[in-house]
Amino acid sequence: MEFVDILNVNLQTYANATNITLTVLDKDGNQTSQFGQTYQYCSLFEEATGKYCPCSKKHQDSCMQSLNLGESYIYLCPGGLIHFTVPIVKDNSYQGSVLAGPISLDYPDITLVDGIIQKYNISLDYRRKMYTALTAIPLIEPFQARHLSKLLFLLVTNLITGEAERTKN
Template identity: 35%
Template sequence: MILQDDNIIREYLKMYYISTGIASFATDDKGESLYSEGPVSMYCQKFKELSGNNCPCKSAHLKAGRQSEKIGDGYIYSCPGGLIHWTASIIVKGLYMGALVGGPVQMCEPDGLLIDDIIRINDFDVQNRGILHAYINAVPIVEPERVRYLSNMLYVVAKALISEESGILSERKKFYQEQAKINESIQYVKDLDYSEHISKYYPIDLEDELMSKVKSGDKKGAKIILNELLGYALFSSGNNFEITKAKVLELMIMLSRAAVEGGGNLEMIFGLKLRYL
């Protein structure tokens, strides 16, 4: 059981299937499939039958569900059978309770080599090649852009199921989006010419722009610039934690001063600074 009233999940899965035409199912916190809506894929059934006790599907769905929990968003992945699924985690009181899973689908016409690879990797009897080909041809083909929107929709459904916990997922999603921006900045610095010292191309002008954004109260603009500066700070110090710490402290002092000059509460700002030092 994922929620106290699992009938709610059944109803939401049915709504998703009727609206999209794509099958979906729910898994528990161990990756076990609990119930589904829509036709069961004959390809999946045959794959599980041939895999027997070594079937990797449960662990694959569990891993994907956990990844969705980690990033606070829907997660699109390829299953061991070579098909596409997407998942959205169910969080109750901060704990992972399971996930909603959409699919399977294919994003392009099935390649004849795919079945050969599946047979080889899973050590299936080659005599099953024909039946697997027939079954995979029956799996719906959905263009990548629509898959992305189907994943987003399932994520919305999952959030509706756990409205009280949706804030946790939103915060995780926000955190990973910010981390992605920092990583982009790091990669940008890596792509620059290494022949000159890092200080040569440290974006001093961005610091001035950040100060201006903070003073004017432009929170969104300041956050974007700060993420870029953190990317430079993290990369330029390599693995030296002390250097990274010094640069971050320098940014913190600069932000505090700008906030005060912009009319911020002096005691609150310096109290926060001391808290994070």
């Protein structure tokens, strides 16, 4: 089995076990695979912000932050939800990142949607649809989010270490 296949099997297992969507991004920030669902809240936010949607840039910047830190990085996305990212570094070369999320650390609140609508000048026509879609986002306790982020980092780094050992022999 190739490394990418082993990584994909493990990421699918993580996504199934945690109900957290995982997206693999290459070193240029392009999506190469996804495990789990695309949430309607994110689709509505992207639709409402159109060509000015800040999501891709924020995710890419956060991937670079996790690379610079050498560990997982938890952050708030432009849509007001939590994501975390883990770098994929093989043979001292950045290959891409695993992006986890969205998740919510608190129960859905209309004030979150109102703040996002105001900040990004989104039409009020989206208010009810976005709030309804927000209720489908997985709710995770804050302490769990930190540990799930660390677990994903350990999973990816151990797979890379195992691959290095396997190719040595």
